[in-house]
Amino acid sequence: MVTALQETSAIPAPPPAGFELSVTSGLQRYAVQFNEFALTSAFQPIFSVSHMRAVGYEGLLRAHDALDRPVPALDVFGEAARHGELHHLDRLAQALHLENFKMLGAEREWLFLNVHPGALTDPYHAAVLFANLKRLALSPRRIVLEVLEQRAEDLDKLAEGVRQFREEGFLIALDDFGAGHSNIERIWQLNPDIVKLDRIVLSHAAHRTEMATILPGLVSLLHEAGKLVLIEGIETEHEAQLALACDADFVQGYFFGRPNPGLADGTQASACIGELTERYRVQTEARERRNASRLAPYVRAFERAAERLAAGEPLDEVCWNFLGLDHAARCFLLDANGRQAGSNIVLRADRAARETRFSPLADAQGANWLRRPYFRAAIEAPERVHVTRPYLSINEAMPCVTLSVATRVGSQLCVLCGDIDWVEEAPA
Structure with missing residues (x-):
């Protein structure tokens, strides 16, 4: 050539x-x-x-x-x-x-x-x-x-x-x-x-x-x-x-x-992109505020659940307030290596019926979630609640957000997790 x-x-x-x-x-x-x-x-x-x-x-x-x-x-x-x-x-x-x-x-x-x-x-x-x-x-x-x-x-x-x-x-x-x-x-x-x-x-x-x-x-x-x-x-x-x-x-x-x-026209192009970027910033910040407000009751209920779990109460009892919220899906507990201890806690009958479509995945006891961001974030910074970005839940193949917190239950470090069904809401 x-x-x-x-x-x-x-x-x-x-x-x-x-x-x-x-x-x-x-x-x-x-x-x-x-x-x-x-x-x-x-x-x-x-x-x-x-x-x-x-x-x-x-x-x-x-x-x-x-x-x-x-x-x-x-x-x-x-x-x-x-x-x-x-x-x-x-x-x-x-x-x-x-x-x-x-x-x-x-x-x-x-x-x-x-x-x-x-x-x-x-x-x-x-x-x-x-x-x-x-x-x-x-x-x-x-x-x-x-x-x-x-x-x-x-x-x-x-x-x-x-x-x-x-x-x-x-x-x-x-x-x-x-x-x-x-x-x-x-x-x-x-x-x-x-x-x-x-x-x-x-x-x-x-x-x-x-x-x-x-x-x-x-x-x-x-x-x-x-x-x-x-x-x-x-x-x-x-x-x-x-x-x-x-x-x-x-x-x-x-x-x-x-x-x-x-x-x-360089001046016009710069103004157009500048205005667009500024509107994007404003819209992004507004969406983040809406999401934070939307998550607030879930985070409060989840923090209380973690406190009760650390105090020695059973998992299936501490999650009731969290799972009683409209879009809460399930709670589950992981050990320090990411392995799930026990089954998913699902309280509502409609939720259990929906999960039957994915029944091969229903029994998660012993599953290893070491790769998941919610586990890694919790282990790296214990005693605080972490919130994931929306992702596809393997449980129902639908978008969800997971809350997680690493806390001690007795002498063992565990990670409490809670899933929330997540569909982006249009601005009011």
Whole structure:
């Protein structure tokens, strides 16, 4: 593959044949003819929430027919695919975006280029791309190649092509993760630097509580795999707040900035993200206050139960006040090694009936909960009540919060635990 280039301040060479300079909205940009379509570029900004500014731009194809009517880019690519011209159009679009990106005057931002998987294994395509970069004095380190969500006939060959481009300095993004053929296996095989979550993932999270709960875990999984996460298709403030809540690194969508020929308005973008972050802070603090108020009666009853247990009263008697609260599920006792002593204490008949669906799990005597955060937290800081984050209870496969406290019962250190059914409540 061609040796990596360093970006310089050299004057770019003339554009390829057929590229014509035009003025749109007061900005100069290049256009080119492809069959009956006139093509040009638009750039949608990609923002870092933490930096509060655009860190990249995705090059998007804009097409018009002979009557100057807009034509969806998908239709243009579909037409090219039917005539065996897909790779030619792919190279033409990339050259066009590179040319127009250079004219933007962006000094440090990335250019995100959509790439058909087959183009990454084509030596001619690589040579053309490097020739364009050399002509424009752009470093590969300024380019993020987005591997489009399409089935690759030879995934091993694609992975090798991706590896070679990365070695030359390009960043690799996996596009549309969560849709079609983009799944966790592709992350292991292609090893992208950035994963772009498909809009459908965000849409589900915006309309379904269980998906909104899953989204932060998905982002966390990708982070643990060493990938930066970009959430695309953000159109509303609610969706933007979801992106902030799940700790996404980058955001893209109409809410933050629409595609246009020029650079994003830095002042406006910073103000937008700043206001969004402040509202997120206010909402987060309000939710934490609601949760603390909601938990307060459970914590008081649980503290009293621990005091009575330490005084020598039986477990099934000390838990009555706690289990009498509306969403209290069960109490159980662990030894200093995390092993459960005795059965779960469940007082209400409706609770016992519900647990029959998971009857193989009902008998927890002797179970070892050493790995659970509630046990570790209690052992590390005895004599105080600890509260977990919501998690999935193995008892009923539903969200719960666990209270725990390490206390001495006679001469033995034990950990008293109490589960609470937990469904996030909407703000009043």
